[in-house]
Amino acid sequence: MKRVLITGALGQIGSELTERLRRDLGVDSVIATDIRKPDNNPTVENGQFETLDVQDYDSFLDMAKRYEVDTIIHLAALLSATAEQRPAFAWQLNMGGLMNGLEVARELGEGIKFFAPSSIAAYGPDAEPDSTPQDTVMHPTTMYGVTKVAGELLENYYHDKYGVDTRSVRFPGLISYKVEPGGGTTDYAVDIFYEALKNKSYKSFIAEGTYMDMMYMDDAIDAIVDLMNADSDRLDHRNAFNITAMSFAPEEIAAAIKKRIPEFEMHYEVDPVRQGIAESWPNSIDCHCAVDEWNFTPSYDLERMTDEMLMRLEKKFETEGMVAK
CATH class of the missing domain: 3.90.25 (UDP-galactose 4-epimerase; domain 1)
Structure with a gap:
């Protein structure tokens, strides 16, 4: 990662990841974006910040090209309980925004890395409840979970079909x-x-x-950075790794x-x-694949x-x- 565009940068993960990457890469190398731009917010005021609706493909692509990014970290999404209140909008935002992000990555061409998180919500009641394995049945019963399973499959598709360097984790709470x-x-x-x-x-x-x-947020941020910096040849389970x-x-x-x-x-x-x-x-979930493939250690x-x-x-x-x- 040298120049990173982050969507949903004002959210729980985005605000802390933006701060971390600004320290690691330099303030000018991280473009934080969100659909709103509040006053007196450190994510907005302490570096590059742009307003972006991820459902607007043309603006998404223009911004990625203008800043010449090599990595897109796509965090914009509606979360689990909120998504149950607004399921149609959750599908529209979570899947439409993800599709736009992947299309932007494909348009930018070879060498672009793309990260969009999945979640333990991708599992459903049919999965083994204890030490749930990396590869198992996934029948979620929430709209949020449905979008996460679909997102994993879509990211795999863009990697296999177009060579986009997609990577992801299934975050716990x-x-x-x-x-x-x-x-x-x-x-x-x-x-x-x-x-x-x-x-x-x-x-x-x-x-x-x-x-x-x-998971404590510091470990979650470390996991994103470590996975994005991992050797691509070691990654068998790109989308998405169990971590806990x-x-x-x-x-x-x-x-x-x-x-x-x-x-x-x-x-x-x-x-x-x-x-x-x-x-x-x-x-509880089993995260040995993340340990084996990119040395995940909380x-x-x-x-x-x-x-x-x-x-x-x-x-x-x-x-x-x-x-x-």
């Missing part, structure tokens, strides 16, 4: 202190830290005993927080929609992540003038 949740089923694992510090309690919309794979760092249920993350904030209390107010989504996903487990999240959020609250109770 991602946990970060920098950007607040944006409509995902696993977002309870971010909300809980905010509420633990603000109110010393949390109402979980996911039921006790519901296991899902998770930990699997836990709500009561386990609550217990980890309670060890550090003894007065913290967890309650349950289960959302049937998000609970149904969670139950259709694996309890650094954060539940305990280390809990320490980091609480410490970082306390500092964030102080900076923003908020006071934890």
